[in-house]
Amino acid sequence: MAKLMGPRFKICRRLGLNVYGHPKAMKRASKGMARNDKKLSDYGTQLLEKQRLRAYYGVLEKQFKTYVKKAIKNRGITGDLLLISLESRLDNLVYRMGLASSIRQARQMVNHGHILVNNEKVDIPSYQVRVGDRITLKEASRKNPIFQDNYLNRGSFAVPYVENDQENFSAVYLRIPKREEIPIEINEQLVVEFYSKYV
Structure with missing residues (x-):
């Protein structure tokens, strides 16, 4: 199955933003910000925001x-x-509820069948969860110390x-989140403008 791979810290430096939430990535991202402060064209600004x-x-x-077309x-x-x-x-x-320390880890958990939605196993990371759905870590997986540590220390999530x-x-x-509640630093309007010419 295709997935977004690559060195996380290098990606953060290139994008000038800590998109992975990893503490060490913060320094790399700040170094990239200096480069991204250079004058970008409108297209370049939109492209960077889309990549972020x-x-x-x-x-x-x-x-x-x-997702954009929809x-x-x-x-x-x-x-x-x-x-x-x-x-x-x-x-x-799965990441937001604190079971995983990153989106990558959350995707792996779903792929490996650790996650239930309304008591049914779902192994598709892109599955669209509906309001009212219950997400649960499979009982047999709860003994895994990695998942336990993630979940019990989830205050920031x-x-x-x-x-x-x-x-x-x-x-x-x-419920459906309000825009201001979604904890990401992004200007989504620039992303929409980028695709408006092509979609």
């Missing part, structure tokens, strides 16, 4: 373009709809649209 958003969620170009076709603010679709991915919500039940290693997707 893709890196945040670990989505390849073809799949990302599908957001453009639906009623509402295109940028907000795009972020909501990405935020509702199963791998992202808390978002208001995901309600955690730590005792049962589960969470409910409570």
Whole structure:
């Protein structure tokens, strides 16, 4: 299965943003910011923001373009709809609930069958979780010390649209998030402008 790979720290430096949330990546990202402060064309600024958003969620170009097309076709603010679709991915919500330390790890957990949605195994990272769905770590996987450490030390992961039940290693997707609640530094309007010429 295709996935976004590559050295995380180099990607953060190139994008000038810590898209992976790793503490060590912060220094690399700040070094990249100096380079990205150079005068960019409108196209260059839009392209950089698109690459940042893709890196945040670990989505390849073809799949990302599908999310953009869907957001453009639906009623509402295109940028907000795009972020909501990405935020509702199963791998992202596994990360948001604190079971994984990164999107990459969350994707791996889903691929390997560790995650249940409404008590059914789902091994598709891009699966769109609906409001009210319950995400649970499979009981046999709860003894894994990596997952335990991630979940029990998840204070910084808390978002208001995901309600955690730590005792049962589960969470409910409570509601569609508001834009200001989504914890990413991005100008999604620039991403929409980038694709408006091609989609």
